[in-house]
Amino acid sequence: MKKIISPIKISRRYSQHGFTLIETLISLSLLAIISVMSFQAIEVVITADERSRSKESGATEIQKAWQIIHRDLMHLRNRPFKDGLGGIEPAYQTDNDQFGVRFTRGGGPMITTNPSGIRRIYYSLNSSGQLTRQSWGISESPRYSDGVTLVMLDGVIEVLFEQLDDLKGYTINWPPSSGQNKAIFPKMIRVTIRLENNIETSRLFIGLDA
Numbered sequence: 001m002k003k004i005i006s007p008i009k010i011s012r013r014y015s016q017h018g019f020t021l022i023e024t025l026i027s028l029s030l031l032a033i034i035s036v037m038s039f040q041a042i043e044v045v046i047t048a049d050e051r052s053r054s055k056e057s058g059a060t061e062i063q064k065a066w067q068i069i070h071r072d073l074m075h076l077r078n079r080p081f082k083d084g085l086g087g088i089e090p091a092y093q094t095d096n097d098q099f100g101v102r103f104t105r106g107g108g109p110m111i112t113t114n115p116s117g118i119r120r121i122y123y124s125l126n127s128s129g130q131l132t133r134q135s136w137g138i139s140e141s142p143r144y145s146d147g148v149t150l151v152m153l154d155g156v157i158e159v160l161f162e163q164l165d166d167l168k169g170y171t172i173n174w175p176p177s178s179g180q181n182k183a184i185f186p187k188m189i190r191v192t193i194r195l196e197n198n199i200e201t202s203r204l205f206i207g208l209d210a
Helices: 006-014 019-075
Strands: 093-094 099-106 119-125 132-135 148-153 154-162 188-195 202-204
Touching: 019 099, 019 132, 019 148, 019 188, 019 202, 119 154
Parallel strands: none
Antiparallel strands: 093 099, 099 119, 119 132, 132 148, 154 188, 188 202
């Protein structure tokens, strides 16, 4: 004898295997929470990676700047420079009113327009917080030429060149204002660079009169 199953019982049997509306809403809420947490975790990882790359890039730029400064100071030359206005600048000189260091260096490329390879170098800090390096051939005149300009570092707060004189003290002015030091070059040059990201780096270089 064949047993007949009621349609109501069939409906109940299948309904027991499905999800209720509350269960579906809870599942969607959990999925949304997990998605938000996953997105936040990915965002943290990306931000940390960008910061790491930025620090690495900044460290590379600082290292390049130090290499240029080292090469320039290593090739100091006792050669005064005509400023193009009828005056003659010492071989090594600093600005008293604001940061700026001017000196003569050798070891440059010997080309037709500058066969000696000697150039005049000028370090300065502009209003945009950039450490810049300008250079002229020894026979060029700043009055008629802007020279070659290189932006060495961005985001610079302060650059400090300190010179060790014969009196065994460091001074930011060279030649020293006391006039007692007859040396053309300082015995030591201490350079400090402070950046906007609270990084401070310093190097010590030996002068020609050491």
